[in-house]
Amino acid sequence: MSEVKSIREAFAEASSFLSRSGCNEPQRSAQLLLEHVLGLSGAAYYMALADPFPAAVKEAFEAGVTRRGAGEPVQYIIGEQEFYGRPFEVTPDVLIPRPETELLVEAILRYGAELWPDGVVTPGEAALDSAGGAGDVRAARPLAAVDIGAGSGAISVTLAAEAPAWRVCAGDISPAALAVAERNALRNGTAVDFRLGDLLEPFAGMETDILVSNPPYIPGEDIAGLQREVRDHEPRTALDGGADGLDPYRRMMEQLTLLPAPPRLIGFELGFGQAEQVAALLAAAGHWTEIITINDLAGIPRHVLGITR
Structure with a gap:
């Protein structure tokens, strides 16, 4: 970097360099890196643009x-990504939370509140359990929501923060990812029951009312063609969904037998062109009376939900 005189000049030079390096959103990346080293954000950052660029942060x-110019995601460099208005630590052990996943969380919160307005499950309505009913003397319990493939904890921590009456659990096959998720739960003041294991296996025998997952869904042969930021830096285990990208969905449908009863609300995030197939998997399972597809902000079918009212 040349001897820039102001923060604005540092921003302009970094943006130009990142653009020439082929980075996505070079100006946004330059701003995030500047905010990080300066310890500023929002209005404070913009008000400081005319200030002298501090020599103390030049090296950092x-x-x-x-690093950004070489293709590393800016979120890994600064170690953070915002999700649903909250800060989340991110490392190369976890997938970087995407804005479209906020729509899945929003849908789960909305339908969960419709099904259980006070966040409590009464005997006879647990999941799709028909064992309860008249004369059932079991006590009411908090709604149980399970997030499969916790990653950074973006989904589970947000559910726990937005619906504190719920019992939220989350599982992941990666110990390193669970460590990040646990730190994010602590950072955001939430209580989440994290469990290590493959898909639904850690929750065998657990009454589960809501099941939500943003699993790996990229077809294995397509990974080589992804953007370098994703292909070279994000964890492959969080990307590779098998030959057609649908293996995790099929396996979760098979593993529903591990639960006492299927959840009344299930929600999946999925990849481009997969909505019809995932909806068909849920319909074939026969557990839900409604199958709903939700588009992302670009109009792409991004989430499929199964609901039994």
């Missing part, structure tokens, strides 16, 4: 810009 800023 240059190192961050160089």
Whole structure:
């Protein structure tokens, strides 16, 4: 970096370098890196643009810009990504939370509140359990929501924060990912029951009312063609969904037998062109009276939900 005089000049030079390096959103990346080294955000950052660029942060800023120019996601460089208005630590052990996943959380919260307005499950309505009913003397319990493939904890921590009456659990096959999720739960003041294991296996025998997952859904042969930020830096185990990208959905449908009864609300995030197939998997299972598809902000079918009212 040349001897820039102001923060604005540092931003302009970094943006230009990142653009020439082929980075996505070079200006946004430059701003995030600047905010990180300066310890500023929002209005405070914009008000400081005319200020002299501090020599004390030059080395750290240059190192961050160089890493970004080589294709490393800016979120891994600064170690953070916002999700649903909350800060989440991210490392190369976890997938970077995407804005479209906020729509899945929003849908789960909305339909969950419709099904259980006070967040409590009474005997006879647990999941799709028909064992209860008249004369059932079991006590009411908090609604149980399970997130499969916790990653950074973006889904589970947000559910726990937005619906504190719920009992929220989350599982992941990666111990390193669970460690990140646990730190994010603590950081955001939530209580989440994290469990290590493959898909639904850690929750065998657990009454589950809501099941939500953003599993790996990229077809294995397509990973080589992904953007370098994703292909070279995000964990492959969080990306590779098998030959057609649908293996995790099929396996979760098979593993529903591990639960005492299927959940009354299930929600999946999925990839481009997969909505019809995932909806068909849920319909074939025969557990839900409604199958709903939700588009993302670009109009792409991104989430499929199964609901029994």
